[in-house]
Amino acid sequence: MKSVRIDARGMHYTPLNQKIRAAVADGVEEIILDNVLGQRFIGDGLRGNVRIIINGVPGGDLGMFMSGPTCIVNGNAEHAPGNTMNKGMLVIHGSAGDAVAHSMRGGKVFIKNNIGYRGGIHMKQYDADARPTLVIGGTAHSFLGEYMAGGLVLVLGIGKEKAMTDRGIGSGIHGGEIIIRGDVDEHLLGVGAKKFKFTEADLERIAPIIKSFCEQFGYDPAEFLDTNYTKIGPASSRPFAGKYVWE
Amino acid sequence: MCGIIGFIDRTKSRIDGSSIKAALSLMNERGSGYGAGYAAYGIYPEYADYYALHVFFDNLAKPKKKVDEILQQWGEIVHQEEIPTTPQPNMQKVHISWRYFFKPSEELMAGRMTSEDDVVTYIVMEVNSNVKGATIFSSGKNMGVFKASGWAEEVADFYRIQDYKGYIWLAHNRYPTNSPGWWGGAHPFNLLNWSVVHNGEITSYGTNKRYVEEYGYKCTLFTDTEVVAYLFDLLGRQHELSHEMIVRALAPPFWEDIDQMPPKEAELNKAIRLTYGPALMNGPFAIVVGTDDGIVCFTDRIKLRPLVVGENGNRLYISSEEAAVRILDPEVKNIHTPRAGEPIIARFIE
Numbered sequence: 328m329k330s331v332r333i334d335a336r337g338m339h340y341t342p343l344n345q346k347i348r349a350a351v352a353d354g355v356e357e358i359i360l361d362n363v364l365g366q367r368f369i370g371d372g373l374r375g376n377v378r379i380i381i382n383g384v385p386g387g388d389l390g391m392f393m394s395g396p397t398c399i400v401n402g403n404a405e406h407a408p409g410n411t412m413n414k415g416m417l418v419i420h421g422s423a424g425d426a427v428a429h430s431m432r433g434g435k436v437f438i439k440n441n442i443g444y445r446g447g448i449h450m451k452q453y454d455a456d457a458r459p460t461l462v463i464g465g466t467a468h469s470f471l472g473e474y475m476a477g478g479l480v481l482v483l484g485i486g487k488e489k490a491m492t493d494r495g496i497g498s499g500i501h502g503g504e505i506i507i508r509g510d511v512d513e514h515l516l517g518v519g520a521k522k523f524k525f526t527e528a529d530l531e532r533i534a535p536i537i538k539s540f541c542e543q544f545g546y547d548p549a550e551f552l553d554t555n556y557t558k559i560g561p562a563s564s565r566p567f568a569g570k571y572v573w574e
Numbered sequence: 575m576c577g578i579i580g581f582i583d584r585t586k587s588r589i590d591g592s593s594i595k596a597a598l599s600l601m602n603e604r605g606s607g608y609g610a611g612y613a614a615y616g617i618y619p620e621y622a623d624y625y626a627l628h629v630f631f632d633n634l635a636k637p638k639k640k641v642d643e644i645l646q647q648w649g650e651i652v653h654q655e656e657i658p659t660t661p662q663p664n665m666q667k668v669h670i671s672w673r674y675f676f677k678p679s680e681e682l683m684a685g686r687m688t689s690e691d692d693v694v695t696y697i698v699m700e701v702n703s704n705v706k707g708a709t710i711f712s713s714g715k716n717m718g719v720f721k722a723s724g725w726a727e728e729v730a731d732f733y734r735i736q737d738y739k740g741y742i743w744l745a746h747n748r749y750p751t752n753s754p755g756w757w758g759g760a761h762p763f764n765l766l767n768w769s770v771v772h773n774g775e776i777t778s779y780g781t782n783k784r785y786v787e788e789y790g791y792k793c794t795l796f797t798d799t800e801v802v803a804y805l806f807d808l809l810g811r812q813h814e815l816s817h818e819m820i821v822r823a824l825a826p827p828f829w830e831d832i833d834q835m836p837p838k839e840a841e842l843n844k845a846i847r848l849t850y851g852p853a854l855m856n857g858p859f860a861i862v863v864g865t866d867d868g869i870v871c872f873t874d875r876i877k878l879r880p881l882v883v884g885e886n887g888n889r890l891y892i893s894s895e896e897a898a899v900r901i902l903d904p905e906v907k908n909i910h911t912p913r914a915g916e917p918i919i920a921r922f923i924e
Contacts, residue, residue, distance in 0.1 A: 365600050365897025384897050386603075403909070405895055406880060424896075424911065425880055443911055444877040468877065469914065493913075494830075514834070 328356045336362035340386065344368060351377050351396075365405075370398050387424070390417050393434075406443075409436040412459070418543050422465070431459035431478065435536075439544050441465035445473050450503060452477025462540045469493040470517065472559070476502040481536065483551060484508040491515060497559045501566055505559040506533060508551070516559065519566035525556040576761075576773040577601030577726075578881075579745040580862035580892035581902060582869045584923045587888075588616050591735035591743065597901040598726040598745045601894060604773075608755025609748030610729040611721025613762040613769040613864055614740030618716045621675040624652055625694050625766075628712035628719055629701075630669035630757055637707030638672070644700060648693050649678035657720070662732050665724040669709075669757050671733075673718070691766055691811060695790075698765060702794040709758045709795070714767035717742075717864070721760035729760075741922075742864045746771040753797040762864070763795070763803045769864040770806070772799040773894055774879045777857030785852035805853055806863055817870045821917035823850035825875050862892050868921035877914035884909040890920040 331350050335343050343366050350358050356377055363369070363383030370379055372392040379398045381389075387406040390398050394413040403421035409428040416435045425443035428436045431450050436459075446467045452458040459478035464485045472480045475497060482505075484490025490508040497505050498517025506529070511522065534552060541548040579598055583589065591612060598610065618626050627645075631637050645651055657671040678693040687693050698710045712719035717740075720733035726747045730736070746761035752775065753759060762769040776782065776798040783793045783801050789812070791804040802824075809820045823846050827835075832843045847854070858878030862871040871892050873881050884891045884899040884906035891899045891906060899906055912918050 364900060365895060367603060384900060386895065386897060403896055405897070424882075425877065443880070444914065468911075470876070514830075 329354055330357040330359065331355050332359045332361065334362055335360050335366060335383070336364075338366065340366040340368050344371065347373065347379065351375050363402075367405075370396055390415065404438075409434070409459075409461070412436070413457075420544070425468075427463075428459065428461040428480075431461065433457040433459050435460045435462070435539070437462050437464075437540050437543050439464045442467045444468040445470045447472045447475055447478070447480040447505070449474050450476065450478040450480070452503065460536055462536060464540070464544065464546075466490055467493065470495040470498050472497045472500055472503070472505040472520075473517070474499040474501075475505070478503045479533070479536070480505045481533065481540075482507045483540075485546070496520060497561075499567070500559070501561045503560070507557045507559065509555055509557065511557040511559065519562050520559050521562040523558040523560055525554050525558045527554060529556070529558060530554055575604050575749045575751075577604035577747045577894045577898070578761075578771045578773050578860060578862055578892070579743065579894075579898060579902075580771070580864075580869050580871055580890075581743040582890050582920045582922075583741045584868070584888040584890070584920060586616060586741040586922055588739035588741050589743070590737070590739050591730060593902050594743045594745050595727060595730035595735055597893065597898040598730075598747055600898050600901050601747060602726060604749060604894060605726065605747030606749045606755070607725045607728075608723050608750050609721070609746075609757075609760035610724055610726045611719060611746050611748075611760040611762050611771075612730065612733070612735050613712075613717065613719045613742075613744040613764065613771075614735075614738045615714075615717040615742035615767075615864055616740045617718055617738045618675070621653065622716040624675035624677050625690075625713055625715055626718050627674040627676055627694075627697075627710055628657065629672045629674070630709045630711060631672055632669060632707035634670060634672075637705055640705045641674075641701055641708050641710075644697055644705070645674060645676055648682050648697060649676055651676050658734055658737075659732050660734055662724065662728045665722065665728045665732055668723065671720075671722075694766060695807070699790065699792045699794075703792045711758060712764045712769075714764060714769070717767060717769070719762050719764045719769060721746075721762065722757050723755055723760060742869055744769055744771045744862055744864050744869075746773075750797075751775070756796070758795045759797045761799060763800045765803045765807050766811070767864070767866045768803050768806045768810070770799055770802045770861060772802060772859055772861045774859035774861075774874065775857050776801065776855050776859060778855050781852050782855060802855070802861060802863075805855075806865070809850070809853065810865070817865065817868075817919050818917055819846065821870065821872045821915070822846050823853050824855045825872055825915040826850075826854060827915065828875065860894065868919060870917060870919050871912070872917045873912065873914055875915040880911070882909060882911055883918055888923065890918075892918070 367386035497520030860879035
């Protein structure tokens with residue numbers, strides 16, 4: 328495998344991304360970025376099957392519009408990793424900021440620990456192939472899956488008494504599903520969101536995702552392969568049909 | 575979008591401004607070159623008993639003569655000078671930054687005002703609303719604000735920020751969106767020992783402004799954040815609320831959350847909301863406030879702006895982005911993001 332190492336210490340994101348693109352154009356399959364600290368837009372709009380290992384804390388909008396590559400972050404991420412991402416995978420061995428997977432339309436974002444507010448906001452899907460997945464190992468703050476139109480958000484609550492304690496889950500959701508480990512208090516649901524029973528069929532559907540997440544972070548998937556989840560989705564097919572209508 | 579930084583050493587051990595400048599510069603993307611500023615506490619130990627008044631003068635003729643006159647009506651100027659600056663190639667020097675070390679005198683105050691802080695507040699409001707060509711932008715003791723239009727590094731180098739040593743630092747780079755980018759509109763905003771840096775906008779500005787104006791404050795700097803400094807002075811100094819209670823008044827829990835509280839707590843929170851309704855701040859904000867006894871930071875109640883906190887021993891670091899915190903201290907520990915509306919308060923250890 329062709330691999331390159333780039334020392335990003337003190338480098339602005341423009342030359343850094345230029346180096347990444349040049350390496351990908353050169354047929355490099357693995358890029359290791361050392362001493363990353365706050366550089367925004369890493370891997371944005373990048374295509375192909377390259378694997379980028381980021382040692383440090385990348386800046387906002389990691390993997391925005393990305394279509395294909397895998398980014399592994401050995402550290403935390405800032406705001407909106409996976410923003411409008413199309414295909415590929417982000418694996419964050421830490422926590423991430425607000426608006427994680429914002430408007431994501433395909434691929435996977437796996438966060439080992441916690442995320443900030445509005446994770447999965449505006450996620451959408453087109454068909455079985457273009458279905459984004461956001462998995463959070465720990466917990467998420469308020470407005471998880473806000474205005475969500477498609478895709479899957481899964482919260483495992485590892486090490487937490489309750490997977491979710493913040494309000495506004497699925498506020499304004501009109502498509503897709505939010506699946507949370509254990510029970511979820513009714514008052515945590517956002518406007519237009521409703522709880523559904525999590526069935527064996529649901530488990531079968533998400534089992535490959537659970538396994539894939541556990542593989543990345545070294546967890547035993549058996550611990551998570553049961554039906555002790557709550558499924559949250561839109562209250563009806565058009566929950567806001569009457570919102571702007573005054574008849 | 576703006577970038578903010580807060581630093582405190584609880585034992586009052588001081589650091590110079592160079593790492594603050596480096597951390598703020600890392601977030602240049604959050605600014606647009608139309609405003610940056612720094613506040614440092616502990617920088618004037620030789621004049622610790624005097625109010626350090628930092629003033630923007632359009633010229634040193636008429637505006638300065640007027641300010642001199644007002645100060646002489648109330649007290650004594652023990653020292654004054656132009657704040658040392660170094661010209662920056664891409665920064666236009668629009669104002670002359672001047673500093674006075676000033677103390678109100680009991681004789682001159684007699685029968686007019688009883689508290690020195692009231693005198694200085696009055697002078698700030700009087701100069702900023704009535705003296706053309708002069709703006710007092712810093713008025714605390716043993717602290718000072720340094721700000722201008724420019725990028726984070728330019729403003730730091732202009733004021734030689736590395737030459738100051740402080741135990742509290744606030745810093746801000748500005749991306750003005752709905753008010754002019756001018757020197758007085760750069761953050762931090764200050765009154766007495768309250769200094770405020772803010773990312774976001776106070777959409778309740780009109781209500782908040784009218785509220786503080788009832789108590790004699792005058793908003794003259796053409797931007798929303800100014801009112802936050804006056805709200806802290808009103809609630810903290812005049813009404814003697816604790817920092818926790820000030821934040822509770824400015825970013826109170828939602829009524830739905832109050833309904834879930836135990837009766838006694840619910841009663842307290844209802845009382846604060848009803849008493850301080852016009853002080854409630856709406857809109858997106860992440861704010862750090864420097865005070866006499868430490869720093870306070872908090873965000874709006876639905877967390878529309880980022881705020882990251884890290885610690886290391888007696889030091890607390892706050893920023894819009896984790897990377898900036900790591901520039902301040904690569905060994906930083908316990909990095910976390912406070913909940914919406916949750917106050918993070920660090921006080922000095924006696």
